[in-house]
Amino acid sequence: MLGSSSSTAQPQVPIDLKSNVFGAMNPFEAIGTGRSFLKHFDALFINHLDCPEGFGSDLVMDVLPAVHVRGASPLVFQVGVEIVGNCIRLSTGWSLFVESEKIVSGDYGLFVLSAPHTLEMKLFDSNGNEKPMSARPPAWNLFVAYGEEDGHPNPPPAQDDVNLYAGAFADGYISIVPEHLLGMQYELGPKLMMTGPLMQALSDVWINFETHFPLYACKLNHSHVNGGTFYFTTNFSNTLPTGHKIVTLSHPADDHLFAATLRKRTGNTGLALISGPGWKDFVKHYGFQLGDLVVLSIRLYLGRLLVRVFRLPIV
Known part of the structure; x- marks a missing residue:
């Protein structure tokens, strides 16, 4: 404050x-x-x-x-x-x-x-x-x-319907962040469309939290919250290293850490997924629900992959 x-x-x-x-x-x-x-x-x-x-x-x-x-x-x-x-x-x-x-x-x-x-x-x-x-x-x-040479300025554009998350996604800041501006790398999950507030959220995480891999944004589906397994897209899966069987999950709300399993499917798809009791406990502890929009930031930490999961209050 x-x-x-x-x-x-x-x-x-x-x-x-x-x-x-x-x-x-x-x-x-x-x-x-x-x-x-x-x-x-x-x-x-x-x-x-x-x-x-x-x-x-x-x-x-x-x-x-x-x-x-x-x-x-x-x-x-x-x-x-x-x-x-x-x-x-x-x-x-x-x-x-x-x-x-x-x-x-x-x-x-x-x-x-x-x-x-x-x-x-x-x-x-x-x-x-x-x-x-x-x-x-x-x-x-x-x-x-203000974009009008005839003396009648355009009204301010309509803002996306967005709830503020700890003040990080303030109205009017970055409707589109040119990704090459910050060197930002990210992958969007299935059927997720880029919006101004989402790009603001991605850039906020990219700037303020150390990450060693592209950011990943998606909406949680039934498998994520009910089946206890988190799937990445094929493109994003290909960016993740092999050999990291145990990953550490964290949430910005507190210092709790959860251990889960990261594995890749064999075959042409090669999807990577996070599973195990640790993921189920993580979802339950923070009350994740179907349709929640999340951004994942991944970095190497103490020999493991540390996965930070940010829940965004964006419709």
């Missing part, structure tokens, strides 16, 4: 980046350390920016009362920081940064807190390609920013 107190700072005249010590940094090495997040500019974003809940929860002293924000332009802006509920909000001075960077609806911003009070942004277009200044509108204004 960040608390409810707030603090603001008056914007400064933009600083010439060439004379600024921050210019020598390579901030994007910080991606994946919990100091970065993605923002999809798909609604009203001119006056302020709300960082996703959880970002900066242990870095409050590194952002209050203000941060220096820079992008592709040769300017740095001092932007005031407020704590609103459990979110860090960039407020006073933010609109000057948006105008300087010529951000428009549909763009993506990849933000990294590269140093205390220093926030860096790379801008990407709707296809996930880095967007240099030469590709941005030569004449920027509010109507251009």
Whole structure:
């Protein structure tokens, strides 16, 4: 919990980046350390920016009362920081940064807190390609920013029906995450379609939890919750190593660990499955039900495969 107190700072005249010590940094090495997040500019974003809940929860002293924000332009802006509920909000001075960077609806911003009070942004277009200044509108204004040059901005797009999970999947953040942006690898289970909230969930797990294999997302079926066996798809099964007969199951809710068996079927399908009393106990302990949407993150841990199972409150 960040608390409810707030603090603001008056914007400064933009600083010439060439004379600024921050210019020598390579901030994007910080991606994946919990100091970065993605923002999809798909609604009203001119006056302020709300960082996703959880970002900066242990870095409050590194952002209050203000941060220096820079992008592709040769300017740095001092932007005031407020704590609103459990979110860090960039407020006073933010609109000057948006105008300087010529951000428009549909763009993506990849933000990294590269140093205390220093926030860096790379801008990407709707296809996930880095967007240099030469590709941005030569004449920027509010109507251009919101996608309507005739003076009638489009209303904010409808958000997916999503319940917040510990604040990690906040509305407006990442309707589509270009996977090459984060080097993210994942596999979707049978009949599962990609949605904005699901991609947000995948990227949140990918960034914040160490994983040595692609993420796996699926909806639990009768076999998963009743028969006591979890099946992977063929494609995903082929990414898993052989020889790991015992796997350790964990859930982010607590520190309990469950031992289960991992085996692969022989033949052309080669499906991998997790079974045994440990899987049954795991499902029962956490109350998994038919139709639950889950993401699995797998890594090597103490000579075994550690499988983290995240349940997502996404319809």
